[in-house]
Amino acid sequence: MDGAKEGRKVPLKWLIQEGTLAQYVDRILLQPSDGMVMASFFQTDPPVNLTEEQRSSVEYVGTYCVARVVMSPAKAREFMDVFRRHLKDNHPDLPLGD
DSSP states (O other): OOOTTTOOOOOOOOOOOOOOOOOOEEEEEEEEEEEEEEEEEEEEEOSSSOHHHHHHOOOOOOEEEEEEEEHHHHHHHHHHHHHHHHHHHOOOTSSOOO
């Protein structure tokens, strides 16, 4: 019989494959998707060293999607709580808007 069906808790082994990229993100877009939550994470490359004149003529700044994940609303809430706890524990001076 399956251990999960018997109520036995099986621990996770966290596996990160060699070559898995860690990407810096500075934007997130959350969208509903068939009863789920889609989170798209973006990296923005700001224009650097532009003169005021050049800045006034820039039409847009590109922000590039580096990862997309889909999760249930309940899992999104769980992740939100994990982020909140992490920030409270590790960045106590950061206002969280509670």
